[in-house]
Each structure stands twice: as C-alpha cells, then as structure tokens.
Amino acid sequence: MRNISDIIENHLKTILTNSHEGIVEIKRSELADTFHCVPSQINYVISTRFTIEKGYVVESKRGGGGYIRIQRVGLDRGNNALHRAILDIIGSSLTAREAEGFLQRLLEEKVLTEREVLMMRAVICSDIIALSPQLRDQVRASQLSAMLVAILKG
Known part of the structure; x- marks a missing residue:
C-alpha cells in the first residue's frame, strides 16, 4: 500500500498535469x-x-489568505541556455539526494537516456x-556538471 506522502504527491502532480498553465495553487x-x-x-x-532539482518552483504566502503555488518548470532542449540552466541548478555542491532527483528529472524530460543516467549514478x-x-x-x-556539459555538447 502506498503511503500518504505518495498519495499527496500524485494528487498534486495530477492537478499540475491537468492545469493549462502548469501551476497549482493550494491552501x-x-x-x-x-x-x-x-x-x-x-x-x-512539498x-x-x-x-528545483526535480523541476518545480514553489512559492508560498503565509497568513489567512495564504497559499502554496507549485509550478512545473521544463528544460527546453531547443533552448541554447539549457546547459547553463543545468549548471546553475547544480551549483558548486550537490548532495546525493539532490543529484538523484536531478538525474530523474533529466531522464523524465528525455534530456538523458536511461543508460547515461545509470553511468552518471x-x-x-x-x-565511490x-x-x-x-x-x-x-x-x-x-x-x-562535467558529464552533462560533455553530453549536451555532443
């Protein structure tokens, strides 16, 4: 049986998928x-x-009229700034969890193949x-960063 976190995550992703703007706003x-x-x-x-490593931007406003806004941010392959955006997300330090989330995102968006992700992992x-x-x-x-730049240039 799935846990409550998985159910909430899937619910929010379904709302995002069905949204024309790719944004969900919730209380x-x-x-x-x-x-x-x-x-x-x-x-x-949330x-x-x-x-951000998994492709989402989250904004929140606290208080009585507060909300949480989640927006899916895609990596457009046609964008010349793709590798710059990737390097900005990675930054100068990356935990194993952040790296895994980021690699999963690149796989889902078909920026990388499954084989490339396995080698990077x-x-x-x-x-190691x-x-x-x-x-x-x-x-x-x-x-x-070095592996991604090499693959994206190729």
Missing part, C-alpha cells in the same frame, strides 16, 4: 483536511518532492567518492 490546511493529515505532512511532501555514488561529506558534495557537483 495547505485544505489539502491536509482532504487527506486527513496534519499540515506539516503537506509541508514535508519540500522533499517538489524541489555509478560515478557520483557516495560509496570516499571523502568528507562537504568535499564529496562539491566533487559530485563538479563531476555531474
């Missing part, structure tokens, strides 16, 4: 009522499953990079 408390969970569960789903795996966590995240970001 956290209303969504929590719908799924009979606490509002912090909604926060958890903060872990709707990240093997290279940036935490088990035996360094302190901070240095490992910096090396991971550099390696992933």
